[in-house]
Amino acid sequence: MGHDIRLDDALESYVRASLEDEPELYKRLRAETDALGAISVMQIGWIQARFMQAILQMTGARVYVEIGVFTGYSSLAMADALPDDGRIIALDISDEWPAMGQKYWDEAGVADKIDLRIGDASAAMDNLINSDLKGRVDVVFIDADKGGMEHYLTQAHTLLRGGGVVLADNVLWSGDVINTADTSANTRAIRAFNTALKNDSRFHVSMVPVGDGITIAVKR
Ligand SMILES: C[S@@+](CC[C@H](N)C(=O)[O-])C[C@H]1O[C@@H](n2cnc3c(N)ncnc32)[C@H](O)[C@@H]1O
Numbered sequence: 001m002g003h004d005i006r007l008d009d010a011l012e013s014y015v016r017a018s019l020e021d022e023p024e025l026y027k028r029l030r031a032e033t034d035a036l037g038a039i040s041v042m043q044i045g046w047i048q049a050r051f052m053q054a055i056l057q058m059t060g061a062r063v064y065v066e067i068g069v070f071t072g073y074s075s076l077a078m079a080d081a082l083p084d085d086g087r088i089i090a091l092d093i094s095d096e097w098p099a100m101g102q103k104y105w106d107e108a109g110v111a112d113k114i115d116l117r118i119g120d121a122s123a124a125m126d127n128l129i130n131s132d133l134k135g136r137v138d139v140v141f142i143d144a145d146k147g148g149m150e151h152y153l154t155q156a157h158t159l160l161r162g163g164g165v166v167l168a169d170n171v172l173w174s175g176d177v178i179n180t181a182d183t184s185a186n187t188r189a190i191r192a193f194n195t196a197l198k199n200d201s202r203f204h205v206s207m208v209p210v211g212d213g214i215t216i217a218v219k220r
Contacts, residue, residue: 004209015047022046026076029104033071043073044143044169048211052141052167053081055216059165061138065089065128067121067152068144068169072101078141079110088114089128091121092144122148125155135161143169146186149193153217157202160219166203168193172213 007015022030026046033040044052056064056078062085064078069092079088092098095118105111117124121144128134140156142149149168156166173190176182194215197205203217 007209012047019047019050022049025104025108026073029071029073029076029101032100033073036071042068042070044077045211048169048214049074049077051208051210051214053077055165055167056081056139059138059163062086063089063133063137063139065091065125065137065140065156065159067091067125067140067142067148069098069101069116070094071097072104074141074143075101075114076104076108076110079105079113080108082113086113089124089133090114090116091124092116092118093120094118121145122151122155125152125159129155129158134159137161137164139165139167141167141169146170146189146193149189150196153193153197153200157219162219164219166215166217166219168197168215168217170212171207171215172209174212177213 030043033043052074061082064082064086066075066078066088069075069090075088075090082088090098098116098118102111105114137159138161140159142152142156153166160166171190171194173187176187177191177194197203197215197217202220204220206216208214208216
């Protein structure tokens with residue numbers, strides 16, 4: 001059996017130090033988000049952002065759908081990785097948090113790439129499926145309500161082109177996916193999502209321990 005290295009804090013710092021520095025603008029958005037308190041853990045980290053940017057570049061992505069914007073950090077990072085004619089459809093049920101990100105999108109000069117749609121993501125995904133984007137999306141990032149993950153996966157499959165990619169966040173859920181004492185609805189939903197994808201022949205599935213665990217599912 002192959003060996004997967006475990007990152008302790010020192011090794012994670014080394015990984016961070018080995019990457020290009022997080023831009024000052026990103027740091028300011030992170031600091032403003034941190035000031036919201038414990039909820040700020042919802043924001044992806046810089047290491048994960050670099051990883052996801054690489055996936056957008058590897059897939060030659062032009063159309064990226066983000067389910068779960070929060071304060072706009074992942075949208076900002078992905079907008080930077082898309083070409084000038086790239087487009088983000090950014091979905092969130094809250095209008096309060098993405099408004100924080102909007103300032104940073106403006107300052108970064110990427111706001112024109114980001115089409116923010118406020119409302120329930122499931123309905124928004126149905127609207128996209130009924131638009132000319134059906135079968136034309138390159139990457140879908142699932143990072144919203146955990147109970148919706150399986151449905152978003154099915155919707156994403158319809159939206160994606162062949163070879164398009166689903167990125168699903170929090171699939172290791174701080175390790176609680178293997179904590180048998182944790183029977184909360186969110187944890188059960190993530191376990192169910194992971195099990196469903198393992199058996200889903202429509203995708204080539206990989207799971208990587210970046211951030212809180214990311215699944216990469218490539219549409220066959
Ligand atoms: C984990 S955060 C997203 C973090 C963001 N990707 C980032 O890296 O900063 C989850 C977001 O999903 C949104 N959300 C929760 N349920 C939703 C739903 N049913 N439809 C759309 N957005 C939803 C929340 O408002 C929240 O902003």
